[in-house]
Amino acid sequence: MSKPRPLSGFPEFLPAQRSVEVEVLRTLSRTFELHGFTGIETRAVEPMDQLLRKGDTSKEVYVLKRLQDTEAGKDAGMGLHFDLTVPFARYVLENAGKLEFPFRRYQIQKVWRGERPQEGRFREFTQADIDIVGQGELPFHHDVEVTRVMLEALSQLTFLPGFRLQVNNRKLLQGFYVGLELADTDEAMRLVDKLDKLPEEKVREMLVAEAGLSDEQADKVLGLARICTPDDSFVEQVRALGVEHELLTQGLDELAALMRACQDIVTDTVRIEADLKIARGLDYYTGTVFETRLDGYESLGSICSGGRYDALATDGRTTYPGVGISLGVSRVLVPLLSKGHLVADRQVPSAVLVALTDEESRAGSTAVATALRTRGVPCEVAATASKFGKQIRFAERRGIPYVWFTQADGSHQVKDIRSGDQVAADPATWTPPTEDLRPQVVTHIPQKEIQ
Amino acid sequence: MSKPRPLSGFPEFLPAQRSVEVEVLRTLSRTFELHGFTGIETRAVEPMDQLLRKGDTSKEVYVLKRLQDTEAGKDAGMGLHFDLTVPFARYVLENAGKLEFPFRRYQIQKVWRGERPQEGRFREFTQADIDIVGQGELPFHHDVEVTRVMLEALSQLTFLPGFRLQVNNRKLLQGFYVGLELADTDEAMRLVDKLDKLPEEKVREMLVAEAGLSDEQADKVLGLARICTPDDSFVEQVRALGVEHELLTQGLDELAALMRACQDIVTDTVRIEADLKIARGLDYYTGTVFETRLDGYESLGSICSGGRYDALATDGRTTYPGVGISLGVSRVLVPLLSKGHLVADRQVPSAVLVALTDEESRAGSTAVATALRTRGVPCEVAATASKFGKQIRFAERRGIPYVWFTQADGSHQVKDIRSGDQVAADPATWTPPTEDLRPQVVTHIPQKEIQ
Structure with a gap:
């Protein structure tokens, strides 16, 4: 077999890269x-x-399709899931009688899309979703809950750059547009969603030409979209635009409540904004909507998005409202890992290489390893009884921090090969510092990451 | 949408079942x-x-195939992997220059097979593989290593029934058959592999009729297959059959070394046998071969199989020998979970339900939950401020062991709803016993499980 080549759009990781993903x-x-x-x-x-x-x-x-069904062009009537929301909605309906509601679930799995691979787009990628689903109803405080959980989860990934969670509310948008008496609110929302990619002037033209807005309406719509505050002060700014509608008030109240309820976990790197241009155009959200930008990697687009569905699923009799958010694990990690901005400090889980004096003493070295493992210290015994210098270089190449030696008199020593320190040690009691037990993620993020 | 129905061959778990799988x-x-x-x-x-x-x-x-390519019958030239060995061999070749050898890897993933679903056979299932791969060479002590690692891994799954790892060696079989001067050793091995499913008498007939063995040769082949010892005493029994060959001696030495090196981890429930009828018929093993039976669930067949490949992969210039073993996670868990023989004691990770006095005090209850989480205690705040009795029943239905109450005077109490004990507690210091931090697996395996 000749050397295989990677498949475009199907990223795979080397061991030290995979360690970072596992840690995430x-x-x-x-x-x-x-x-x-x-x-x-x-x-x-x-x-x-x-x-x-x-x-x-x-x-x-x-x-x-199954291979033997090829000739007939017959397929299996099945396809690979392209997100985790469709399968989750089906799971909820299928098992509704056996689940307790509100049902909080997380789901971390690969999904597949047969699209043309391009920067930041993959054919196979990993998503991490959280959702809370109710039976019949789901109080608004769960919107706050999923927001806080995802903020906390992201902030635990201390080796990632900072990020900014942008929140809006569809009721606010919808209410504002209805209050403004727009003819086609959906079309307006779809166009506002383009502010990400197009200049405001271009979007204004489209609002007038395609959605039939008057100049004054377009001003207001764009005025709303410009509002972005780190707290609940957006309410005043929206009120100043002079549009009134009951749904707008509901949306303002919800978003303000959410912003207030998240202030205690905001830091310099973990930020939340009420960003009124966020619309999540084509998705079926009905209230809160989320997007997230990673500092310095804005060109990745939103790495973590979601919102509230009034009907995540329905069987015709019972409706299951939900609120959730989905983190694009591959979308964040593949670029950061492939550029070397993140890497683990070792290629193997082993914290210790137990050196081997000669092949006859393998049982003794194995016994040392077994003793260390009982205290949760990952280790491996040297593959061959080569010269100790060679065994140390073997550990170095893998990033294993410690090498263990058993002396001729049966005493033991352990060497930290980073510092060169070598001390007497007892396999029944020695434990490395906690941070050495597992591979550590090392960041090499350029100060000015420009994409 | 009407209620969806399960897809045959694609098992899915309810939350308490999935907890068991996660624990495994x-x-x-x-x-x-x-x-x-x-x-x-x-x-x-x-x-x-x-x-x-x-x-x-x-x-x-x-x-x-991509949906838009349907009409042309065009497919993507790709298929889903049906095991983890083929992709691993490809990964090793593709990344050989970036890996350190011997390369120890584990891989836990789903695999897919388009076969007809039947008892114990699935179209989507999870495997857990370990392999050690060398570049050019791989000393025999790694065969011992993978055996010990899998024995230890299985023995850590204390909620599973006991098991019996059956080991043989292809060199032993091959050497014995060549020493016996069989015309077609592969065919003999293929037939001996059927001793699992067919009576010995039937296999003897086939050995004579299909593989052209003499009665005396068939006697010896079946005599060898009958040998099964928990230690290295099989060597003497094989020698007593009077067949001589250099490869046989090599196989006997390897298998005896492996059996001796594993004696220290054998218990009543974790057993290893040199079972000379194990052949792993159609696979390309060249030395050690493994199968594993789960006590009381022998009808599942081998739940954990593998062996030594002299060429796991090769690029024509370099050969990568490997030894590995693959655990059929779904093969074990799906029947045990679906029969209710294994289940987790709760449906949610939460160890504590923080009760809610009224909706106004949600922030206070959330603060209690946050305090508990800093010490690794999973918890959730009650969804609604219903009567405390109702909140306790809510916890009971989910299997949450503790309910936390904040009194009107700001003091706190925690109730173990299994015992009814309620004590004063401080959210800044209280921690449940370690075994309550995570869902526990409960076994309901019938004394006489007959399948």
Whole structure:
């Protein structure tokens, strides 16, 4: 077999890169579980009719067929899921009788999209979703809850750059547009969503030409979109635009409550903004909406998005409202890892290499390793009884911080090969500092990361 | 949307079942990492030419096509992996220059096979593989290492029934058959592999009729297959059959060394046997071979299998020998979970439900929860300020062991709802017993499990 080449759009990690991903996923899971979120997994496939319900993504689905069915062009009627929301909604309906509501779940899985690979877009990637789902109703305080949980989860990833969670509320937008008497509020929302990519002047033209807004209406719509505050002071600014509507008031109240309830966890690196241009155009959100920007990596787009659905799922009789947020784990990690901005300080979990004097003493070295492992110290025994200098270089190449030697008289020494310090040690009691037990993530993020 | 129905062959777990799986996967990962195995993941897809190299599984591959390519019958030239060995061999070749050898890796992922679903066979299932791969060479002591690591990993799953790891060596079989002057040793090995499913008398007939053995040769082949010892005493029994060959001697030496090196970790529930009927018929093993039976669940077949490959991968110039073993996580868990023989004692990670006196005090209850979480106590705040009795029943239904109350005077009490004990507690210091921090796996395995 000749040397295989990577498949475009299907990123894979080397061991030290994967260590970073594992650290991220463990931190996320731990935070989600601390907040009572249950981890579930759904199968990778869904029936095609489920996947095609959201019209605009249908072209991106990978359809499965069994190899022996090739000739007939027959497929299995199933495709790979392209997000974790569609399978979760199906899981909730399928198991509604066996779940307790409100149901908090987190789900960290790969998803697949058959789209053309490009910077920041993958065909296989990992998402980490949290959602809270109610049966019939779901009080607004759960919107605050998912916001706080994701803020906390992201802030635990201390090796990542800072970030900015941008929050808005669809009721606020919808109420403002209805209050302004816009003919087509959906179209206006879709165009405002383009402020990310297009200059304001261009969006104004489209609002007038495509959505039929008057100049005055366009001014107000863009005035609203310009409002962005780190606290609840946006309310006053919106009120100053002089538009009135009951739904607008509801949206303002909700967003203000959310902003106030999150102030205690804001820091220099963990920020939240009421950003009134955020609309999440094509998705079916009905209240709170989220996007998130990573400092210095704004070109990645939103790395963490979501919102409130009044009907995450429905079986016709019961409706299941939900609020959730989805972190694009691969979207963040693949660029940072492939540029070397993040890396782990070792390629293996081992904190200790137990050196081998000769092949006959392998059982003795294995016994040392076994003793260390009982206290949770990951270690490996040297593969061959080469010269100690060579065994130390072997450890160095892998980033293993300690090498353990058993002397001829049966006494033991352990060497920190970073400092060169070597001390007497007892396999029954010695433990390295906690930070050496697991690979550490090292950041090499340029001061001015320009993408 | 009407109520969705499960897809046959694609098992999914309810939250309390998934907790058991998470516990299994965490325990496996921890054990593998303690032994210096690096966790990697490979993409779910491989090019079709990679997947079709093993002829006999080709019909089971799920081929991918993008939805918009449907009409042309065009597929993406890729399929879902059906095991973790093919992708791992590809990963080793692709990254050989960046890996350190011997390379110890573990890999826990889903795999897919388009076969007809039946008892114990799935279309999507999870495997946990460990392998050690060398560049050019891989000393035999690594065969002992993977055996010990998997024995230890399985023995850490204390809620599972006991198990029996059955080991043999292809060199032993091959050497014995060549020493016996069999015309077609592969065919003999393939037939001996059927002793699992067919009576000995039937296999004897086939050995004579299909593989052309004489009665005397068939006697010896079956005599060898009958040998099964918990230690290295099999050597003497094989020698007594009077067959001589250099490869046989090599196989006997290796297997005896492995059996001796594992005696210290054998217990009543964790057993190892030199079982000379184990052949792993169609796979390309060249030395040690493994199978594993779960006590009381023998009808599941081997739950954990593997062996030594002299060429796990090769690029024509360099060969990468490997030894590994693969645990069928779904094969074990799906039947045990679906029969209710294993279950977790709660549906949520929360150890504490923080009760809510009224909606106005939500911030106070959230502050209690935040304080508990800083010490790693998973908790959730009650969804609604219903009567305390109702909040306690809510906790009961989810299996949350503790309910926290904040009194009107600002003091706190915590109630263990299993015992009814209620004591004063401080959110800044109170911690439940360690075993209450995470869901516990409860076993309900019938004394006489007959399948």
